[in-house]
Amino acid sequence: MEIKILQKVLQANDALAEQTRQYFKSKGILVINLMGSPGAGKTTFISRTIEALKGEINFAVIEGDITSTIDAERLSRLGIPVVQINTEPFDGACHLEATWIKDAALSFDLQNLDVIIIENVGNLVCPAEFDTGAHKNVVILSTPEGEDKPLKYPLMFRVSHAVVINKIDLREILDYNLEVINQNLTTVNDALERFILTSKTGEGFSHWIDWVRNQLKIIRD
Amino acid sequence: MHELAIAKNIMDIVQEHIPAQGDTVTIVRLTLGKMSGVVPEALQFCFENMIPGTPLEGAKLAIEEVPARAFCMECQREFEIETVSFLCPFCNSPSIKLLSGREMLVNSIEIEEK
Numbered sequence: 001m002e003i004k005i006l007q008k009v010l011q012a013n014d015a016l017a018e019q020t021r022q023y024f025k026s027k028g029i030l031v032i033n034l035m036g037s038p039g040a041g042k043t044t045f046i047s048r049t050i051e052a053l054k055g056e057i058n059f060a061v062i063e064g065d066i067t068s069t070i071d072a073e074r075l076s077r078l079g080i081p082v083v084q085i086n087t088e089p090f091d092g093a094c095h096l097e098a099t100w101i102k103d104a105a106l107s108f109d110l111q112n113l114d115v116i117i118i119e120n121v122g123n124l125v126c127p128a129e130f131d132t133g134a135h136k137n138v139v140i141l142s143t144p145e146g147e148d149k150p151l152k153y154p155l156m157f158r159v160s161h162a163v164v165i166n167k168i169d170l171r172e173i174l175d176y177n178l179e180v181i182n183q184n185l186t187t188v189n190d191a192l193e194r195f196i197l198t199s200k201t202g203e204g205f206s207h208w209i210d211w212v213r214n215q216l217k218i219i220r221d
Numbered sequence: 222m223h224e225l226a227i228a229k230n231i232m233d234i235v236q237e238h239i240p241a242q243g244d245t246v247t248i249v250r251l252t253l254g255k256m257s258g259v260v261p262e263a264l265q266f267c268f269e270n271m272i273p274g275t276p277l278e279g280a281k282l283a284i285e286e287v288p289a290r291a292f293c294m295e296c297q298r299e300f301e302i303e304t305v306s307f308l309c310p311f312c313n314s315p316s317i318k319l320l321s322g323r324e325m326l327v328n329s330i331e332i333e334e335k
Binding site for chain 2: 001002003004005006007008009010011012013090091093094095097125126128129130150151152154155158186187188189190191
């Protein structure tokens with residue numbers, strides 16, 4: 001006997017993600033999901049962003065890692081609320097799912113919060129598949145990873161709203177070609193907002209910081 | 222290996238649809254878009270390793286792949302995305318609308334009644 005089902009495999013996750021997105025919008029809190037390879041510089045980039053907006057925007061961070069609390073410890077030195085999600089008990093998942101994000105986000109004191117940043121598990125494949133409930137997906141690429149990543153991981157660049165090219169201070173040493181990366185980004189997703197910067201010195205950050213301010217404004221309008 | 226989480230989601234959906242206790246599932250039909258980001262072989266492997274001891278034991282996972290198709294907003298033509306380029310192959314425009322390719326759907330199941 002055949003039974004028709006016609007149900008999306010990730011329907012449960014997608015529905016919960018949509019609820020989370022609506023809920024945080026109603027609270028005037030912007031949720032950003034930051035994705036990128038291990039070593040792209042996600043944690044340092046988050047640190048620099050939080051420091052640049054200190055006194056103006058209150059942040060909280062959800063840290064996703066398979067194991068360890070190294071990143072959470074680094075970020076809590078900034079005096080902000082941080083929750084670590086370890087995916088080890090969930091089959092060592094290489095991504096974060098909407099239900100874990102919702103629980104983690106609701107553990108913050110939402111009264112004094114403006115922006116929640118999710119640092120997803122370092123990976124350009126799996127996190128692209130699972131909607132976290134964030135309002136904006138941002139992918140960070142560092143110059144040592146080369147210019148070809150958008151072509152190798154198109155889904156990640158298709159689901160993202162913005163891309164950060166990090167470690168641009170290494171551009172000359174690596175012969176990094178900005179024209180090629182720009183062309184590859186256009187080929188995969190022309191609508192991507194692009195930021196070229198380095199977290200080491202803060203060069204190029206002002207454009208990104210303005211974007212964060214603006215996204216928060218949009219959520220609250 | 223997010224295929225493990227995907228296989229688990231498939232199993233949960235299938236188990237919710239088994240009509241009566243003791244019924245077993247012989248086939249699970251899945252629709253998978255070319256752009257879904259799922260490796261069919263990895264999904265098969267995870268599925269096969271998960272089903273023993275459940276009503277799905279021995280079930281076949283039949284995957285139907287759907288090509289990625291898009292529509293160009295500029296020149297109004299439809300095309301298949303075969304490479305990683307999301308530009309229109311006719312006019313090179315980046316304003317395209319994806320028509321298919323991201324599907325990940327439990328289509329139907331075949332049940333053997335007790």
